[in-house]
Amino acid sequence: MERLPLYGYRILDLTTAGAGPYATRLLADMGAEVIKVEAPNNGGPLRSDTFNHVNRNKYACTMDLGQPRGREPFLRLVTLSDVVIEDYRSQVLEDLSLSYDVLRSAKADIILVSLSSHGRRGPEKDLMADGPDIEALAGLTAISAYLVGGPQKTGVAYGDAVAGIAAAGAVALALWHRRRAGEGQHVDVAGWETMVGLIGEYVVGYSMNGRLPQPLGNRHSSMAPHGCYACVGDDQWVTVAVEDDEQFAALCRAMGRPELAADTRFADVVSRYRNQEDLDGIVGEWTRRFTPQAVTEALQAAGVPAAPVLGVTALFAGPHLRARGFWESVSHPDAGTWDMDGVPWRLSRSPAHIRLPAPRFGEHNDYVLRGLLGLSEGEVQELVAGGIIG
Amino acid sequence: MTSLSVLRVLDLSEGVAGACCTKLLAGFGADVIKIERPGGGDPLRRHGPFPDDLPHPEKGALFLYLNTGKKSITLDIGQRTGALILRRLVEGTEVVVESFPPRWLTELGMGYQSLARLKPRLVMTSVTPFGQDGPYAGFRATNLTAFAAGGQMAVTGEPDREPLKNGGYQAEYQAGLHAFAATAVAAFSADATEVGQHIDLAGVECMATALEPYVSSWAHQRRDIGQRQGNVEPAPAGLTVQDLLEAPQLRARGFFQEIDHPAAGRQTYPGAPFRPEAMPWLAARAPLLGEHNEEIYCGELELSREELVILRAGRVI
Numbered sequence: 001m002e003r004l005p006l007y008g009y010r011i012l013d014l015t016t017a018g019a020g021p022y023a024t025r026l027l028a029d030m031g032a033e034v035i036k037v038e039a040p041n042n043g044g045p046l047r048s049d050t051f052n053h054v055n056r057n058k059y060a061c062t063m064d065l066g067q068p069r070g071r072e073p074f075l076r077l078v079t080l081s082d083v084v085i086e087d088y089r090s091q092v093l094e095d096l097s098l099s100y101d102v103l104r105s106a107k108a109d110i111i112l113v114s115l116s117s118h119g120r121r122g123p124e125k126d127l128m129a130d131g132p133d134i135e136a137l138a139g140l141t142a143i144s145a146y147l148v149g150g151p152q153k154t155g156v157a158y159g160d161a162v163a164g165i166a167a168a169g170a171v172a173l174a175l176w177h178r179r180r181a182g183e184g185q186h187v188d189v190a191g192w193e194t195m196v197g198l199i200g201e202y203v204v205g206y207s208m209n210g211r212l213p214q215p216l217g218n219r220h221s222s223m224a225p226h227g228c229y230a231c232v233g234d235d236q237w238v239t240v241a242v243e244d245d246e247q248f249a250a251l252c253r254a255m256g257r258p259e260l261a262a263d264t265r266f267a268d269v270v271s272r273y274r275n276q277e278d279l280d281g282i283v284g285e286w287t288r289r290f291t292p293q294a295v296t297e298a299l300q301a302a303g304v305p306a307a308p309v310l311g312v313t314a315l316f317a318g319p320h321l322r323a324r325g326f327w328e329s330v331s332h333p334d335a336g337t338w339d340m341d342g343v344p345w346r347l348s349r350s351p352a353h354i355r356l357p358a359p360r361f362g363e364h365n366d367y368v369l370r371g372l373l374g375l376s377e378g379e380v381q382e383l384v385a386g387g388i389i390g
Numbered sequence: 391m392t393s394l395s396v397l398r399v400l401d402l403s404e405g406v407a408g409a410c411c412t413k414l415l416a417g418f419g420a421d422v423i424k425i426e427r428p429g430g431g432d433p434l435r436r437h438g439p440f441p442d443d444l445p446h447p448e449k450g451a452l453f454l455y456l457n458t459g460k461k462s463i464t465l466d467i468g469q470r471t472g473a474l475i476l477r478r479l480v481e482g483t484e485v486v487v488e489s490f491p492p493r494w495l496t497e498l499g500m501g502y503q504s505l506a507r508l509k510p511r512l513v514m515t516s517v518t519p520f521g522q523d524g525p526y527a528g529f530r531a532t533n534l535t536a537f538a539a540g541g542q543m544a545v546t547g548e549p550d551r552e553p554l555k556n557g558g559y560q561a562e563y564q565a566g567l568h569a570f571a572a573t574a575v576a577a578f579s580a581d582a583t584e585v586g587q588h589i590d591l592a593g594v595e596c597m598a599t600a601l602e603p604y605v606s607s608w609a610h611q612r613r614d615i616g617q618r619q620g621n622v623e624p625a626p627a628g629l630t631v632q633d634l635l636e637a638p639q640l641r642a643r644g645f646f647q648e649i650d651h652p653a654a655g656r657q658t659y660p661g662a663p664f665r666p667e668a669m670p671w672l673a674a675r676a677p678l679l680g681e682h683n684e685e686i687y688c689g690e691l692e693l694s695r696e697e698l699v700i701l702r703a704g705r706v707i
Contacts, residue, residue: 005579005587022600030575049606119665124639135556136628143557146547151627154556155545155618161600162567169571170664173394173418176578177668180392185668193645193663196634198410198563200660203646204451205439206631207658213631218534218555221438226534228543228552237553239543241532300529307526307535309553311544312604312616320526320539326595327609338610344595345572346521348502348588 002350004031009175012037012077013058014065014086018130018157019115019191021054022164024085027171028057029343029352035081035368036060036359037074040390052335052358060359061368062389065096070388074098075106076373082178083171087115090125100186109184111174115167117159119190129192134159138195143202145215162198163191222269224276225251228309229287231295237309238292240283240299248272250302255286332357365389391668393419397577398482400425401460402467403489404432406533406559407517407593409456410566411573412487414663416459417671420485423686424457424677425476428464428705431679432457441654447679448653454676455659458649462677463686464707471706473498478691480505485577486514487569492522502588512586513576517569519561521592537561540597541616545604548620564600565593567663647673683707 010033013024028034036055040062063077064070075098078084084103086093093099093114100112114120117129117137132153135141140158145151170187178184196203202213218239220226226241242248245268249261260266260282265275272279287295292308299306310318316339321327327339335357343352369375369389384390397420401412409432416422426432434456435447466472477500480486486505488495495501502514516522519531519539526539537543537555547554569591576587598605604616629637635646635658650656652675662671687693687707701707 002583002585005575025599026571027575048603049610050603052610053602053606118639119643122639122642127639139629139631139634140557140560141628142630144546144554146551146554149548149551150621152547152554152556152621154542154560155547155616156542156600156604157602158542158556158560158600162564165564165567165571166664169414169567169574170666172571172574172578173669174666176394176574176581177392177666179578179582181668183668185666187664187666189664190643193640193643193661196640196645196660197663198560198567199558199631200455201437201439201452202558202631203634203660204455204657206635208441208451208654209439209443211439213557215557218552220532220534223532226532228534228538228555230552237538237544239535239538239555241534243532303530305530305532305535307529307531307539309538309544310541311614312541312601312608313614315541315598315601315605316608320520320524321595321598324521324524324592324595326598335610340609341598341601341605342595344568344591344599345575346590346592346595347576348590349585350587 004350004352005347006030006032009033009083010035010081011083011085012081014084014088015115018087018160019163019167020085020087022161023115023167024058025054025056026165026168030345031352034058035364038062038361040064041387047334047358047361052332053340055358056330056340056354057356058359059364059367060362061365062362064388065098067388069383069386071097073369073373073383077368078103078106078110080372081107081110082175083111083113085113085115085167089128090116090120104184109178109182111171111178111184111187113167113170113187113189115163115189115191117191119193120188131157131159134191134195137192139199139202140195143199143213143215145217147217151215159191159195163189163194166194219276222273224272225279225283227280229284231287231290231292233291236292238287238295239307239309241305243305245269247304251299251304254298254302254304328354330354330357334360362390391670393669395419395421397421397484399423399485399487400479400483401487403487403517404434405489406456406562407566407569408487408489409434410563411515411517411569412460413456413458414570415573417662418669419672422460423682424460424462425465425467426462426679428466428707431464435679446653454651454654454657457676458659459672459674460677461682461686462679463683464680466706467500468498469706471701471704473500475691475706476500477508480508480512483509484511484513484580485573486512487517487573488514489517492518492527506586510586511580511584513573513580513589515569515573515589515591517565517591519593521595522590533559533561536593540594541601542597545616545618547618549618553618561593561597565591565596568596649673649675651675653678680707
């Protein structure tokens with residue numbers, strides 16, 4: 001088996017929540033040595049379930065970057081590293097005397113990735129928005145709504161995930177550039193901009209016609225039926241999307257209503273779209289007699305796109321991710337053993353897995369201070385006494 | 391300044407996810423060749439909105455946006471002649487991106503194993519809703535059904551109403567963004583080690599990794615906290631697309647770009663997803679269907695124009 005793609009690359013992670021840890025999780029999964037640098041003495045952020053999921057495969061050390069004597073070991077660590085990732089407010093790195101120029105004077109080709117909502121430049125660079133707010137800022141919320149009712153945010157911290165994936169890609173590109181050009185660079189990741197990129201067709205469409213898009217609920221701009229239908233059981237739902245005449249005929253047969261395919265209300269795509277209210281009623285009456293899984297199986301067998309709305313328990317219990325080995329058992333010295341979501345980037349030559357549980361607070365101080373920096377016992381004790389680490 | 395210009399990418403994908411992946415690679419300079427089926431080309435060309443609401447294969451906003459900076463050639467890889475041409479193209483390629491149903495390319499003799507024999511350092515990214523194996527691998531899916539199966543729909547919307555899909559094609563874009571980052575990592579690695587990879591990206595797995603704290607709470611404590619909550623407070627509707635175009639911060643940063651297109655005219659597009667100071671983001675238009683047939687087939691593969699005519703008559707291109 002080959003080495004993981006980022007084996008041998010060291011990333012210093014100054015981020016604590018949101019997009020940053022998600023980005024470094026993806027990079028750590030790919031084999032990078034990600035070292036979380038945490039402030040000493042406060043025990044760090046709560047070692048919660050979420051912390052343990054998002055920080056697996058990482059190392060952790062403590063250093064007080066606010067003190068000059070803390071900066072010194074950090075900058076020495078920078079000389080041994082490839083990438084620094086941070087998500088502070090725009091002035092904080094400068095205030096800590098750890099601006100990109102300072103980092104670069106420690107290591108000429110260091111890569112710095114700065115994650116923020118609004119970006120490192122511009123009149124609003126000091127404003128901050130978290131995941132759900134980024135959705136609203138980026139125009140996604142305005143187009144996410146039931147047909148009747150106000151806009152809805154996505155139920156996950158979508159803006160954080162999106163910025164995190166972008167930051168992981170940015171690290172790969174910056175490493176590419178460093179190999180070609182022999183230099184590092186500062187990358188500005190503004191989650192707001194990344195998110196706008198995921199509704200880009202609405203921007204181009206508005207540019208064409210000057211019309212604001214209207215929320216469609218679960219409907220589509222051309223497919224019908226296209227919706228979420230109640231099934232047997234409490235809060236059980238299935239989604240169905242019909243792309244063309246053939247799939248509609250198959251749906252009608254699966255529902256035991258083959259005559260509907262020739263019904264003038266539904267006989268062609270335009271009629272179906274115009275009469276989708278009626279169609280939704282018919283489909284919903286059928287689905288409510290079955291489980292989401294039974295509807296899905298019947299429609300997939302007929303060649304119609306359908307899938308259950310999976311909540312977290314069904315996602316876990318379901319056969320598909322289990323069969324793909326997505327859930328991986330992890331043992332953590334404090335938290336015990338449980339199944340964790342695995343590595344989403346499935347590589348054929350170097351399959352990646354969860355190698356390490358999330359680090360305890362300061363767990364790798366020894367590795368970093370003695371192992372990497374080669375500090376003596378006396379020097380380490382001095383740092384501990386000075387409250388720089390520990 | 392550098393770019394990914396030495397990175398040749400063949401994009402065999404159809405749909406939003408694969409197109410998003412290669413759009414971002416093209417934006418940072420990769421030489422992306424989009425391979426479209428002869429006749430109508432990429433089905434995304436059928437999607438609106440269109441200028442003046444008049445459908446036209448070169449004017450759909452979704453296609454124009456997702457294919458900036460790419461070249462387009464037509465090729466029917468389902469025909470033997472087309473497959474042979476594809477194999478020649480792969481020899482000069484670093485990355486292949488595809489989104490076919492699992493095993494389809496393998497059945498045509500163009501699975502990763504056989505393409506990697508032509509090009510050992512090839513990175514092939516397969517981005518599909520459910521991945522290459524597992525009981526749901528062959529499932530037909532759209533953005534809606536993938537969003538439902540990836541766990542994000544169950545937690546979106548009001549508790550007493552049906553789960554809600556968010557706007558646009560977020561299940562697909564999310565997978566596409568993952569595909570871009572994973573491909574960039576694997577291509578960077580292959581560039582140094584000459585070791586290629588086949589990347590199996592399942593949209594549902596990508597979505598499941600963003601389900602915190604729901605997944606960790608259930609996984610560790612068997613506590614299901616993934617109920618729909620709606621908006622805890624009346625959610626601000628947020629910015630409209632018009633507000634975005636006028637937002638002082640985005641304007642000051644020069645985020646939006648004007649791109650001219652011979653059929654669709656001059657329109658406004660979002661710019662770079664992130665800003666590496668030493669790698670410029672290129673704002674180039676989407677290609678016309680088969681616009682680069684002559685450049686690639688005659689210029690690179692050294693086919694004659696006469697041969698192009700024969701290929702066209704055979705519906706290969």
